[in-house]
Amino acid sequence: MRRQKQVNTQLTGYAAYSRDSLTYNTKTRFGMSTPKKILIGFLVALLVVVAAAGTAFGLYINQISNNLKGNYNEEETLAINEKLVPTTTVEEPFYVMLIGSDERANDDELGARSDSNILCRIDPTTWVVSMISIPRDTKITYKGSVMKFNAAYTYGGAAGVIEATTQLTGVQINHYVEVNFSGLEALVDAVGGVTVDVPQPINDPQAGEATIDEAGVQTLNGAQALVFARSRHYYLDGDFSRSANQRTLIMAIVNKVFSLPIGQIPGAVQEMSKCVSTDLTVNELYSLAMQYMNSGAQMTLYSTMAPSTTSDEGGASYVLVDTVGLTNQIALMDAGGDPSEAQISPGYTVTGKFEHYDYVEGYD
Numbered sequence: 001m002r003r004q005k006q007v008n009t010q011l012t013g014y015a016a017y018s019r020d021s022l023t024y025n026t027k028t029r030f031g032m033s034t035p036k037k038i039l040i041g042f043l044v045a046l047l048v049v050v051a052a053a054g055t056a057f058g059l060y061i062n063q064i065s066n067n068l069k070g071n072y073n074e075e076e077t078l079a080i081n082e083k084l085v086p087t088t089t090v091e092e093p094f095y096v097m098l099i100g101s102d103e104r105a106n107d108d109e110l111g112a113r114s115d116s117n118i119l120c121r122i123d124p125t126t127w128v129v130s131m132i133s134i135p136r137d138t139k140i141t142y143k144g145s146v147m148k149f150n151a152a153y154t155y156g157g158a159a160g161v162i163e164a165t166t167q168l169t170g171v172q173i174n175h176y177v178e179v180n181f182s183g184l185e186a187l188v189d190a191v192g193g194v195t196v197d198v199p200q201p202i203n204d205p206q207a208g209e210a211t212i213d214e215a216g217v218q219t220l221n222g223a224q225a226l227v228f229a230r231s232r233h234y235y236l237d238g239d240f241s242r243s244a245n246q247r248t249l250i251m252a253i254v255n256k257v258f259s260l261p262i263g264q265i266p267g268a269v270q271e272m273s274k275c276v277s278t279d280l281t282v283n284e285l286y287s288l289a290m291q292y293m294n295s296g297a298q299m300t301l302y303s304t305m306a307p308s309t310t311s312d313e314g315g316a317s318y319v320l321v322d323t324v325g326l327t328n329q330i331a332l333m334d335a336g337g338d339p340s341e342a343q344i345s346p347g348y349t350v351t352g353k354f355e356h357y358d359y360v361e362g363y364d
Helices: 041-051 057-069 074-083 152-168 181-190 222-228 239-259 261-273 282-295 321-333
Strands: 003-007 024-030 094-103 111-123 128-133 139-142 145-148 177-179 195-199 216-221 276-278 299-305 308-313 316-321 356-360
Touching: 003 276, 024 261, 057 239, 057 276, 057 282, 074 152, 094 152, 111 152, 111 239, 128 321, 139 152, 139 316, 145 152, 152 177, 152 321, 177 181, 181 222, 181 239, 181 261, 195 222, 195 239, 239 261, 261 276
Parallel strands: 094 177, 128 299
Antiparallel strands: 003 356, 024 299, 094 111, 111 128, 139 145, 177 276, 195 216, 308 316
């Protein structure tokens, strides 16, 4: 693998990482007319469409519910539940761990990683949703070994990510939602492609065989969408742009599904449920969505990144998190405030722009 180093990089064209962007630092209000723009709407909004169709879809919903349990066996499911702190209702504030995983088929060496890790607090009493992204290369100690944050998924699956997040943040996590990006190709093709504003052409064999030849607004097929979600070597800030692309793709899928004729929605929901795992039941998701839609409230969405910097240690490139700043962010989240306004330590950033940024070519 070849290491490349960008020193004092000026990321021109990366305004998405400024404090005014929606990518890592945002304060946005959504009204009733746009519930599909809620991040958790990727799961909730689609289920509402099906659940609202009535009892005629009873057996279909049971199938969806079984799909949402994921491919975890009984032991793995028990491990996940042991790391969660259950709540009696979704009508009070709760924390959700949003995990974007990517397992390469027939490749034991590459294995699986959690390439998107977002700690999310949802307050159904005020409809303030706050999110803090944890960089995948964050240096942690997990089960006695030093590793990157996304390796916790390799060794412990979703339970490992939940445990590592609790250790890093001190937050008790109540629920989890995992999206497997390797399953998105079939979903995107099932809905006839998705419209995405691509920041630049992508030809990245390590992300997939498909190419995206032009930048700009365009319709991506499943293979292209998967490359869009996986590629990080075409960006000076590597994984930070990839995380933004994954969020963009998820919302593009939600937008497309909402535009489908009603007869095509059940098939799209079924494909979606194949690449989503969660401990939340269909009834809980439906209750949460209907609670919001019936409240008449506007939703405030806060989003930021854990304050970070980079370090080379023993030939490995890590992201180091400012624990003081992260504590301040979480305190603001708990108070219903904007975590992006938290005070962070000198030398750290929440924008993804570092004085230097090293990346290693390869999937790690």
